[in-house]
Amino acid sequence: MSQPSVDDLVAARREYSAGFITDVEADTLPPGLNEDVIRFISARKDEPDWLTEWRLQAYRQWQEMSEPDWPHLHYPKISFQDISYYSAPKSQADGPRSLDEVDPELLRTYEKLGIPLHEQAALAGVVPDPEQPSSNVAVDVVFDSVSIATTFKQKLADAGVIFCPISEAVKSHPELVKKYLGSVVPQRDNFYAALNSAVFSDGSFVYIPKGVRCPMELSTYFRINERNTGQFERTLIIADAGSHVSYLEGCTAPMRDENQLHAAVVELVALEDAEIKYSTVQNWYPGDENGRGGIYNFVTKRGLCAGARAKISWTQVETGSAITWKYPSVVLRGDDSVGEFYSVALTNNRQQADTGTKMIHMGKNTRSTIVAKGISAGRSDSSYRGLVRVSPTAAHARNFTQCDSLLIGDLCGAHTFPYIENKNNTAIIEHEASTSKVSDDQLFACQQRGIDTEKAVSMIVNGFCKEVFRELPMEFAVEAGKLLEVSLEGAVG
Amino acid sequence: MSLLEVKDLHANVGEEDGQEILKGLNLQIQAGEVHAIMGPNGSGKSTLANVLSGRPGYTVTRGSLSLESEDLSHLEPHERAQAGLFLAFQYPVEIPGVSNMEFLKASTDSLAKAHNAEQPDAASFIRQVRTLAETLDLDPQFLKRGVNEGFSGGEKKRNEILQLLLLDPKMAILDETDSGLDIDALKVVAEGVNRYRSANNGVLLITHYQRLLDYIVPDVVHVLADGQIIQSGDKNLALELEAKGYTWLT
Numbered sequence: 158m159s160q161p162s163v164d165d166l167v168a169a170r171r172e173y174s175a176g177f178i179t180d181v182e183a184d185t186l187p188p189g190l191n192e193d194v195i196r197f198i199s200a201r202k203d204e205p206d207w208l209t210e211w212r213l214q215a216y217r218q219w220q221e222m223s224e225p226d227w228p229h230l231h232y233p234k235i236s237f238q239d240i241s242y243y244s245a246p247k248s249q250a251d252g253p254r255s256l257d258e259v260d261p262e263l264l265r266t267y268e269k270l271g272i273p274l275h276e277q278a279a280l281a282g283v284v285p286d287p288e289q290p291s292s293n294v295a296v297d298v299v300f301d302s303v304s305i306a307t308t309f310k311q312k313l314a315d316a317g318v319i320f321c322p323i324s325e326a327v328k329s330h331p332e333l334v335k336k337y338l339g340s341v342v343p344q345r346d347n348f349y350a351a352l353n354s355a356v357f358s359d360g361s362f363v364y365i366p367k368g369v370r371c372p373m374e375l376s377t378y379f380r381i382n383e384r385n386t387g388q389f390e391r392t393l394i395i396a397d398a399g400s401h402v403s404y405l406e407g408c409t410a411p412m413r414d415e416n417q418l419h420a421a422v423v424e425l426v427a428l429e430d431a432e433i434k435y436s437t438v439q440n441w442y443p444g445d446e447n448g449r450g451g452i453y454n455f456v457t458k459r460g461l462c463a464g465a466r467a468k469i470s471w472t473q474v475e476t477g478s479a480i481t482w483k484y485p486s487v488v489l490r491g492d493d494s495v496g497e498f499y500s501v502a503l504t505n506n507r508q509q510a511d512t513g514t515k516m517i518h519m520g521k522n523t524r525s526t527i528v529a530k531g532i533s534a535g536r537s538d539s540s541y542r543g544l545v546r547v548s549p550t551a552a553h554a555r556n557f558t559q560c561d562s563l564l565i566g567d568l569c570g571a572h573t574f575p576y577i578e579n580k581n582n583t584a585i586i587e588h589e590a591s592t593s594k595v596s597d598d599q600l601f602a603c604q605q606r607g608i609d610t611e612k613a614v615s616m617i618v619n620g621f622c623k624e625v626f627r628e629l630p631m632e633f634a635v636e637a638g639k640l641l642e643v644s645l646e647g648a649v650g
Numbered sequence: 651m652s653l654l655e656v657k658d659l660h661a662n663v664g665e666e667d668g669q670e671i672l673k674g675l676n677l678q679i680q681a682g683e684v685h686a687i688m689g690p691n692g693s694g695k696s697t698l699a700n701v702l703s704g705r706p707g708y709t710v711t712r713g714s715l716s717l718e719s720e721d722l723s724h725l726e727p728h729e730r731a732q733a734g735l736f737l738a739f740q741y742p743v744e745i746p747g748v749s750n751m752e753f754l755k756a757s758t759d760s761l762a763k764a765h766n767a768e769q770p771d772a773a774s775f776i777r778q779v780r781t782l783a784e785t786l787d788l789d790p791q792f793l794k795r796g797v798n799e800g801f802s803g804g805e806k807k808r809n810e811i812l813q814l815l816l817l818d819p820k821m822a823i824l825d826e827t828d829s830g831l832d833i834d835a836l837k838v839v840a841e842g843v844n845r846y847r848s849a850n851n852g853v854l855l856i857t858h859y860q861r862l863l864d865y866i867v868p869d870v871v872h873v874l875a876d877g878q879i880i881q882s883g884d885k886n887l888a889l890e891l892e893a894k895g896y897t898w899l900t
Contacts, residue, residue, distance in 0.1 A: 607817075608760045612756065
């Protein structure tokens with residue numbers, strides 16, 4: 158069985174190849190948001206009272222907040238009352254107990270996406286088929302608002318790892334959810350985080366027990382299918398002391414003329430000596446070449462290095478979405494903790510991205526590394542926005558930031574907004590930045606050696622991104638390269 | 651059939667209305683021959699190399715160019731390369747982040763693909779490239795570095811010759827490959843070109859200096875002035891030019 162393959166998603170086609178629409182009967186709330194909608198979502202998920210209250214509290218706070226206007230992004234105002242806040246494929250109403258109960262139409266969708274959902278053996282406890290070597294990736298799939306299937310549950314359970322939809326974790330491990338939900342990204346952290354806290358639908362929950370090295374990569378696939386729905390998943394990953402986990406996240410959506418909102422929250426907690434590696438390949442529908450349609454990707458991702466020597470590493474490859482607003486951050490509270498951010502953000506046609514990171518140094522000897530690569534083509538606009546904050550307590554903190562932009566053509570834009578707030582004079586902060594262009598001379602040099610322009614651009618761009626791709630898990634690295642290639646098609650000549 | 655045939659070639663820099671640089675140039679190179687083109691600054695030597703290889707920024711207004719009777723004028727630069735035309739650059743460009751080895755493999759694979767030939771497997775390819783690098787006095791470490799990234803002038807030129815030997819094209823154009831080389835590097839480069847020479851391929855040397863022709867002995871020497879070849883002869887013509895300059899011809 159193959160990996161969740163971005164390769165299949167892009168399948169060497171010019172158009173957005175994940176842009177098919179799955180015809181399943183959906184159970185969708187009419188557009189609009191009020192307290193009843195939130196109660197409905199909560200009731201639908203059979204949630205305990207404390208969580209319903211938590212959501213309502215977030216909603217009330219959200220009503221008093223306003224959309225951030227500081228990003229370097231331009232889009233018409235979003236009408237939050239025109240969005241539906243809950244959509245579930247109808248046949249899921251009772252929730253699948255096994256893959257056999259999953260709507261075959263949905264399974265075909267995931268097959269098209271290349272997600273190895275057919276770990277039925279693992280799910281059902283059947284003897285594995287020797288003809289079908291199993292994958293090393295456990296997958297949770299979130300379709301619109303609900304989680305469809307989580308594979309390899311048993312094998313993970315044997316290791317003591319909990320990997321399940323967050324809606325399930327609320328019931329099976331309420332103490333963990335209650336303790337950590339909102340502990341890194343509080344309800345009123347920002348406008349979109351507050352909205353998410355009020356209406357979040359589903360997402361993944363991961364708990365790695367003390368000292369356990371998660372036996373396989375964990376992965377979540379998100380897909381928005383229903384028209385006029387938002388997707389508001391919530392992911393919570395807790396790595397207990399001395400544990401280790403690598404988590405992959407992939408995203409797709411069908412091609413639609415209207416814009417769709419995606420406002421997720423991801424919270425990571427790494428306790429003493431724990432390590433979390435979180436990798437994203439984001440390939441939401443970017444809209445057409447005139448900027449019609451596409452996903453608004455307004456996401457809050459933050460990790461907390463709660464204990465000493467904890468490490469959190471974000472790696473992201475962002476090629477999709479009409480608009481990306483996203484700053485995966487690390488709060489370095491534990492002494493000697495480490496935060497990393499490796500990012501490739503590619504925009505083409507009319508796409509806009511305002512993305513970067515925040516490294517908040519609180520503990521002593523905390524270290525952070527930021528490597529951000531922005532590639533702009535077509536008429537797109539790409540901004541890096543980063544904050545390095547060193548608190549008075551963070552003696553001997555170190556940060557290294559490298560921020561490079563690559564321009565293809567002369568109609569696109571690249572911007573850098575680095576912020577440094579240093580309150581401790583023992584800190585060492587380095588910042589390097591560069592802007593370059595894929596030159597005609599470079600392209601001709603490649604062509605003169607028999608390499609066509611598209612291949613040449615992709616080779617140059619891949620070279621530009623090498624430091625980031627190196628950080629991706631193997632199976633993602635190659636696919637990320639191919640994804641760039643497809644996303645750049647038509648960017649030159 | 652000539653290997654390379656250029657007939658009455660007129661070419662402008664820029665668009666149709668640009669300044670005419672080549673003004674009716676004729677040139678025939680047979681397989682197995684080495685031709686040298688010399689000429690004063692601004693005579694159109696580099697333009698000829700660029701027009702033959704299809705570099706953007708020039709417009710052919712009249713005449714024809716063909717390689718083994720295949721009309722090149724409508725081919726994209728990479729298609730000309732696939733047809734067997736190779737240009738060793740006067741100023742090799744840096745491509746940061748793309749390792750030299752990766753670039754060479756991409757090039758070899760593209761050419762193999764165009765000819766429906768099998769792409770070499772990675773291990774034997776790496777071995778082949780390393781061996782070539784050694785013969786050109788290039789540190790094998792340079793294969794891991796970005797294409798021409800931080801290379802010295804001499805290394806860049808030797809890298810061009812490495813590509814020449816690796817890709818083994820039908821027709822090689824060397825655009826002032828000797829410029830900026832010290833005598834030792836010049837010898838290494840010349841030795842590489844001589845190794846490339848065979849009865850099946852051709853070389854067009856574009857140079858300012860007779861010095862290179864001591865090491866790569868040409869069959870024919872042409873003098874280019876004001877966009878036309880005004881004189882052709884054997885290798886002694888180069889010596890004569892060295893002694894007298896160009897003024898007696900123009």
